[in-house]
Amino acid sequence: MPPKTHHGPRYRPHIDGLRAIAVLGVVVYHFGAKWLPGGFIGVDVFFVISGFLISKSIYRELDNGTFSIADFYVRRARRIIPAFLAVSLATTILAALILFPNQLVEFAKSLVYSAFFLANAYFYSASDYFAPAAEEIPLLHYWSLGVEEQFYILFPLLAICCYRFSPRLMPAAVLLLGALSLIAAEWMLSVDPAAAFYLLPFRAFEILIGSVLALPGFPFSSDRRTAAGAVIAGVSVILGGMVFIDSSVPFPGVTALIPCLGAAAIIWGGERVTTAPARMLGSSPMLFWGAISYSLYLVHWPIVVFSKMVMPDIDPLVFLIGGCLASTALAWLSYRFVEQPFRHGVPVVSRKYVMPGSGAALTALVAVGLFIQAADGFPGRVQGSTQKMLSYLGYDYQSVFREGTCFLRPEQDVSQLDWKTCLPEVQLDVVIWGSSHIAQLYLGMESELDERKLTFGQITGSGCIPLVGYDNVGRPNCRALNDFALAYFLANPPSIVVMGGDLISDAGLLALLDASVDRLTEAGIRVVVLGPVPYFNRPVPIILASRIEKENRDTSSLGELNRESIIADEFMEKFYESDGGEYLSALRTMCPAMKCELQRGEKPLHFDVVHLTDEGSRVYGRKIIDSILQPEE
Numbered sequence: 001m002p003p004k005t006h007h008g009p010r011y012r013p014h015i016d017g018l019r020a021i022a023v024l025g026v027v028v029y030h031f032g033a034k035w036l037p038g039g040f041i042g043v044d045v046f047f048v049i050s051g052f053l054i055s056k057s058i059y060r061e062l063d064n065g066t067f068s069i070a071d072f073y074v075r076r077a078r079r080i081i082p083a084f085l086a087v088s089l090a091t092t093i094l095a096a097l098i099l100f101p102n103q104l105v106e107f108a109k110s111l112v113y114s115a116f117f118l119a120n121a122y123f124y125s126a127s128d129y130f131a132p133a134a135e136e137i138p139l140l141h142y143w144s145l146g147v148e149e150q151f152y153i154l155f156p157l158l159a160i161c162c163y164r165f166s167p168r169l170m171p172a173a174v175l176l177l178g179a180l181s182l183i184a185a186e187w188m189l190s191v192d193p194a195a196a197f198y199l200l201p202f203r204a205f206e207i208l209i210g211s212v213l214a215l216p217g218f219p220f221s222s223d224r225r226t227a228a229g230a231v232i233a234g235v236s237v238i239l240g241g242m243v244f245i246d247s248s249v250p251f252p253g254v255t256a257l258i259p260c261l262g263a264a265a266i267i268w269g270g271e272r273v274t275t276a277p278a279r280m281l282g283s284s285p286m287l288f289w290g291a292i293s294y295s296l297y298l299v300h301w302p303i304v305v306f307s308k309m310v311m312p313d314i315d316p317l318v319f320l321i322g323g324c325l326a327s328t329a330l331a332w333l334s335y336r337f338v339e340q341p342f343r344h345g346v347p348v349v350s351r352k353y354v355m356p357g358s359g360a361a362l363t364a365l366v367a368v369g370l371f372i373q374a375a376d377g378f379p380g381r382v383q384g385s386t387q388k389m390l391s392y393l394g395y396d397y398q399s400v401f402r403e404g405t406c407f408l409r410p411e412q413d414v415s416q417l418d419w420k421t422c423l424p425e426v427q428l429d430v431v432i433w434g435s436s437h438i439a440q441l442y443l444g445m446e447s448e449l450d451e452r453k454l455t456f457g458q459i460t461g462s463g464c465i466p467l468v469g470y471d472n473v474g475r476p477n478c479r480a481l482n483d484f485a486l487a488y489f490l491a492n493p494p495s496i497v498v499m500g501g502d503l504i505s506d507a508g509l510l511a512l513l514d515a516s517v518d519r520l521t522e523a524g525i526r527v528v529v530l531g532p533v534p535y536f537n538r539p540v541p542i543i544l545a546s547r548i549e550k551e552n553r554d555t556s557s558l559g560e561l562n563r564e565s566i567i568a569d570e571f572m573e574k575f576y577e578s579d580g581g582e583y584l585s586a587l588r589t590m591c592p593a594m595k596c597e598l599q600r601g602e603k604p605l606h607f608d609v610v611h612l613t614d615e616g617s618r619v620y621g622r623k624i625i626d627s628i629l630q631p632e633e
Helices: 013-030 039-064 069-098 101-115 119-125 140-165 169-189 193-198 204-213 224-244 253-271 276-281 284-291 293-310 316-343 351-374 384-394 442-451 478-491 507-522 540-549 563-579 586-590 614-629
Strands: 430-434 456-461 496-500 526-530
Touching: 013 039, 013 224, 013 253, 013 276, 013 284, 013 293, 013 316, 039 140, 039 204, 039 224, 039 253, 069 101, 069 140, 069 293, 069 316, 069 351, 101 119, 101 140, 101 351, 101 384, 119 140, 119 193, 140 169, 140 204, 140 293, 169 193, 169 204, 169 253, 204 253, 224 253, 224 276, 253 276, 284 293, 293 316, 384 540, 430 442, 430 478, 442 456, 442 614, 456 478, 478 507, 496 507, 496 614, 507 526, 507 563, 563 586, 586 614
Parallel strands: 430 456, 430 496, 496 526
Antiparallel strands: none
16 A cells, blocks of 8 residues: 555646656666666656646635735644755765765755755856766755755745735746746756756746746646547657667756646646546555655765775676665655655644654754764764865876866867867877877877977867767867867867767767768878777775775776776777777776786876776777887787
């Protein structure tokens, strides 16, 4: 039997079923289901559901003259705060036990912002190509809570203003704001994709779609066939989006309309009449997942993060099944013993204590976060050599890549390439072209070339895989940079172009790369395609710090090399064996027998999961250029 669910003014079981689809998509995706690459769109479905249910309540109470801001926030606090506090506290305890001091400080910063429901703003401000990977940030999923709660600070005020002047203003205001938000989101994708993802102005249209559906007098069909068709279509659209949308698709923007309109169709089709598809959504299993969906969303991501930290080489299938089961169990406990008692009124927590109690609890959470920061993550709990190794997580990489001059940041366009430094006005012997994965080899390559009296050039940009004619999601300036690079090489042919270094496992993308190789080869240029550089399961300083704490002196990559880089290397090598192009395996060059050197003396060779320190660049850049200039016979 499903857990008992609060029905409110009117219970809609098909919406709990919709919640189930949304949360299961998100959870399964986060636990590594590659067959569901668009599972993340479940969050967008949640936005529409939230907009519909909460806006409907606001409109109804405004129509009745009973709406109260204070009552509204009491209900929001009962719904959101208890489980949020419980999960945040449990996550903080685990973070203190698992994270190293500098990681714990970063966690504490996110905890403070999350307590103010500003996690989305914090993660946007901290978003950077070299920032910690998502899998290293335990509270990253709180960004969506930030978006919602910021919306519900502003939307009730808008509704009150509209109703005060004329209720007829409400539909126009909601439609206008939704349209403006969608247009702004689509535009922002080409300017600052991280802002489009994290910030309210570019996500508001998703919630407002639900608000439009909730408008008084909105037409709903009473025809069972039409209603059933809408539900079926909505489910199909959402599931299709989860299967076919992936990280290469620009998102949110217009693409977010796929899950949002799918959710709207389901809500619309089940609102007036009950049909067989709606009853299926309201079946017991779906009601169970729907009822625990909020707690499940909260608990699953910390499990993803900490599991990968503690068991970096865990079998993917075990991770998927075990993670989903563990998340479900903890979510049910949270729902049963935290959400339900507080939401429906614990006797000792009367209405007048809800807001003061919530404020006090959130203040305590902020105090914990500030205390951890003031204590610098409690560095005394690790050895001095461990702390020194961990300091490389904040490594200043600018000189290694020549950032801002020859390696362009995401916001820089090709006009900001420093020609004199990156492309000297001489006949160039070797030029590298690509992303940070090849830019990081600059120090070692250039020093080796200098010794050989050879000249060196560099055209690289953040996330800019050398694919001409390709729009890189998240890096809108890359297309122009790559167009420039190809044109420059054809007009000023260097002796050798080294391109690549990236993990490419898609045949279409590899064909696009090869098209550029062909054009350069036809111009008489020797082209070397460099395979993917090594990826590790964890940041190298973390790997080495963990071994220092365990008094393990092994400085190789044993058990830490990511499978995907190996698979991509094999895929690319087979492609160029049949194509006849010149391919150099960075993996085999840098990691003989798939065993990579991680440390020289006291210095790590990488500062994260893939990027090199200056020492690493000198070691591996020289190896790569030696292999290029002295290829095996």
